[in-house]
Amino acid sequence: MYDTHYLWPHKDLLDVTQLTADDVMHLLDLAASFQEINRRPVKRVPTLQGKTVILFFAENSTRTKVSFEIAAKRLSADTHALGKAGSSLNKGESLLDTGLTLQAMHPDLIVIRHSSSGAAAFLADKLSCGIVNAGDGWHAHPTQALLDCYTLRHAWGGRFEGRTLLILGDIAHSRVARSNMHLLTMLGVKVRLCAPRTLLPAGVETWPVEVFGDLDRAVDGADAVMCLRLQLERQQAGLLPDLSEYSRRYCLTLPRLSRAKTGAQVLHPGPMNRGLEISDDVADMADSRVLDQVSAGVATRMAVLYLLAMQGGRS
Ligand code: CP
Numbered sequence: 001m002y003d004t005h006y007l008w009p010h011k012d013l014l015d016v017t018q019l020t021a022d023d024v025m026h027l028l029d030l031a032a033s034f035q036e037i038n039r040r041p042v043k044r045v046p047t048l049q050g051k052t053v054i055l056f057f058a059e060n061s062t063r064t065k066v067s068f069e070i071a072a073k074r075l076s077a078d079t080h081a082l083g084k085a086g087s088s089l090n091k092g093e094s095l096l097d098t099g100l101t102l103q104a105m106h107p108d109l110i111v112i113r114h115s116s117s118g119a120a121a122f123l124a125d126k127l128s129c130g131i132v133n134a135g136d137g138w139h140a141h142p143t144q145a146l147l148d149c150y151t152l153r154h155a156w157g158g159r160f161e162g163r164t165l166l167i168l169g170d171i172a173h174s175r176v177a178r179s180n181m182h183l184l185t186m187l188g189v190k191v192r193l194c195a196p197r198t199l200l201p202a203g204v205e206t207w208p209v210e211v212f213g214d215l216d217r218a219v220d221g222a223d224a225v226m227c228l229r230l231q232l233e234r235q236q237a238g239l240l241p242d243l244s245e246y247s248r249r250y251c252l253t254l255p256r257l258s259r260a261k262t263g264a265q266v267l268h269p270g271p272m273n274r275g276l277e278i279s280d281d282v283a284d285m286a287d288s289r290v291l292d293q294v295s296a297g298v299a300t301r302m303a304v305l306y307l308l309a310m311q312g313g314r315s
Contacts, residue, residue, distance in 0.1 A: 002029040008311040012124040012131040013304055015140040016183040024183065027303050028150050034306075035299035037074060048077035051309045052107040056098075057134065058084040058114045063270055063294055064134045064143065068111050071301035077108075077309070099123045108309045112136075130308040138175050138201075144269050145179035147300040149187070151293050152224060155265045161188035166218050166260075168194045168252060169228035169277045172201045172239075176269045177228060181209060194218035196250065198239040215249065219256055224265040227252050227278045243276065253279045265289050 006026045010018060019027075037045055053072040057065050065081070072079045082102070084090060089098055095114070102110055109130040112120050117137030124131040135141040156163055165184055171177045171193050178201075181191050185208050193204065194212040204211055212218035219225060230246065240246050257264065266278075266288045274280050283290060 002026070002033045008307040010308070011312045012120075012133075013142050013308060014121050014124055014131065014133045016142045016145050016179050016186075017140075019142075019183075019186075021186055024146070024149065024187065027146060027300070027307060028153060030306065031146075031150055031296070031299040031303040034074075034302040035296075037302075038295070038298055043074050044076060045074070046076045047306060048072065048075035048309055051075075051077040051109070052105075053077045053079050053305060053309070054102050054105075054107045054110045055079060055081040055134075056102065056110055056112045057081070058087075058089060058095075058112070058119075059135070061113055061134070063297055064113060064141075067294070067297040068132075068134065068143075068301050068305075071298050072305055074298070075302055075305060077305065080107075095119060095122065096126060099127050103127045103129055109305060130312045132304060132308065135175055138173055139178065141175040141179050141269075142183075143297070143301055143304055144176050145183040146304070147293055147296040148176075148180055148226070148267060148269070149183055150296040150300050151267065151289050152184075152189075152265065154292075154296075155289060156223065160184065162190070163188075163223040164190045164192065164221065166192045166194060166222040166225045167228065168215065168218070168225055169250060170199045170230045171195045171204070171228065172199045173231040174228050176226075180226065181207060185209070192218050192222065194250070196240070196246070215252075215256055216259060219252075219259045222260040222264055224267060225252055225257065225260060226267040226269075227272075228269070229271060230273055230277050232273070247276050251275065251277055251279055252282050254281050254285070257282055263287060267293055269293065 069079050107129050111132040111134050113134040114136050117139035119136045120131050120133035167177050185191055191209045193209050194215055268290050
């Protein structure tokens with residue numbers, strides 16, 4: 001149940017590491033109440049009427065961009081979308097000058113996706129309006145982790161403590177893996193990682209996780225498996241000698257999934273490389289939560305926009 005007296009202390013959402021477990025539960029409760037609006041015939045409430053949200057996506061996106069836009073519109077905020085193509089970034093304007101220019105139009109929030117780790121934090125430090133990190137380089141994707149948490153909370157009947165989540169695939173390049181690892185371990189989930197050695201990040205041995213190279217061992221007894229997109233655009237460094245070998249060893253298939261707990265959940269943040277990190281039959285099976293994640297993205301982002309636009313930094 002959403003607590004209307006909870007004081008939300010954050011002006012910006014930059015990384016899940018800034019959140020307490022109470023912040024997360026409050027946000028997920030609020031998202032659950034917004035999910036009800038998404039199922040109505042008329043999906044709009046006046047909650048953020050008069051507020052302005054700029055969607056500044058300097059890197060490609062389908063799910064995050066569209067769901068933030070739908071989330072803002074369902075709460076009646078005014079939205080303006082800016083991409084790298086078609087903006088003055090392509091004429092050489094700096095990130096800071098772009099941010100200052102957008103701020104001069106008095107938005108309440110800027111949602112930013114950028115290929116550089118730290119871009120959202122950099123703007124949050126310079127601008128007075130709220131900043132939402134919609135993914136920065138390899139660093140963080142807090143709203144993805146929150147919507148994954150929303151999805152698992154629902155699928156697991158509300159209990160995180162003692163559950164086991166396997167995160168599988170290209171961990172080294174994944175902001176989703178980093179944000180989920182932080183968020184879910186904070187909530188008591190045991191996180192396992194499985195990847196070839198070359199796709200594990202430097203320093204992984206200091207993370208509070210179990211690391212596996214062998215998928216059959218990693219999946220054994222898991223309550224959920226989150227497959228990650230193999231970031232083919234970042235494989236020029238020769239980290240993988242052979243994609244068919246990668247697929248043979250690390251693709252989540254039905255026989256492999258059968259080693260997990262009965263009814264284990266399958267997640268993927270998208271976009272999927274079908275046949276490479278996840279087989280068609282796993283992606284499309286009844287216990288696949290892939291489209292539930294997308295749906296949860298709208299409700300979770302409605303909660304983020306509401307908390308930052310109406311309460312951000314006012315406690
Ligand atoms: N999961 C995710 O961030 O997807 P998009 O890149 O399509 O936004």
